[in-house]
Amino acid sequence: MQSYKVVTIALDNVPSPEWRSLLKGIEIWFANISRNLCCIGFDILPYVALGVNQYYFTPAGGMGAPPRNSQTLIKHVLDCLDATVVQQFEHTEKHLLVIANYAFKSHTWHLHNRGLRYSIVPSNATFGAVAHELGHLLFDWPDLDWEKSLGEDCLMSLGALRYNGTPALPCAPLRVKQGWIDPIVVDQLTTVQDLSIKQIGTINWQRHNVLVEYRVRKETACLLIYSNKYEGKLFHPKIIGRIPVTNSDGRNLVLGLIAPKLRLRYSF
DSSP states (O other): EEEEEEEEEEESSHHHHHHHHHHHHHHHHHHTTTOEEEEEEEEEEEEEEEEEEEGGGOOGGSSSSTTHHHHHHHHHHHSSSOOHHHHHHHHHEEEEEEOOOOOOOEEEEGGGTTTTTEEEEEOOOHHHHHHHEEEEHHOOOOOTTOTTTTTOTTTTTTTGGSSSSOOOOOHHHHHTTTTSSSOEEEOOOOOOOHHHHOOOEEEEEEEEEEEHHHHHEEEEEEEEEOHHHHHHTTOOOOEEEEEOOOOGGTTTTTHHHHHHHHHHOOOO
C-alpha cells in the first residue's frame, strides 16, 4: 500500500464544502485506478488570511520571476501558520496543496531551502487539473501534454482537461511504473477478451518493450499500443497505435491485431 498525506491549505474566499467534496472524490478515484494500492489523505487546515494581496504573486500565473511568484507566496503561507503545524508536516510529510485565487495557474514546484514540494491550484480548478498536479506532487510523473500521440488518453497529457467531470486514466506505462498493475505477457494465444479482463499486456518485440492496453472511451473499445522507454533520464511513453475493437473481436488474437503496427514501427 502506498500511503500519502497531503497537507491542504485554502486561502481566503475559497468554498470549503465544495473543495472537501472534490478532494474526497479524488481520494476515491486514485484508490480505484490503483486497485486500492494508493491511499491519499488530505489534511485540510483552516483558511489562511495572508494579510497581503494574492495578486502580487500572480504574474505568469504564479510562475514568474521571484519575488512575485508562488514560491514567495508559499513562504508567506508558512509564516502565517502555527509553528507546531509547520514543523509537523515539514518533518513528516513533504506534500503541500494550496488552493489560491483564480489568477494562479495550476502548477507544482518546490522550496529548495525547506526541502518542500507543493502544488498550487486556483479556486476554480477542475477535478482533472487537481488530479494532474497530484500526479506531479506525489508520484513525480512528468507533463506529457507535449506528446501529441497520448492526446486525451492520459491524465498527464490532455486527458486532464476533460469537461465531463472525470479525467482520463494515467497511461499504462505510468500505472505499470507505479506498481499499480502487473501486465500479463502477451503470447500467441492471448485474446482481446483476455486483455479486456487484465487491461494491460506486455510484449518484447524485436528487443523493444511494448505495452498494450485495453481501453474503453466514449463507449468505444480499442487497443492502445505504447512505446515504453527512457530517452536519457526522461521517461518517454508514446502511443504508436490505436486499434478499435468490438464485442465480436473478443476471440481475436491480440498479436494478430497489433503485429502490422509493430512491424511498421519497428521494421529493420
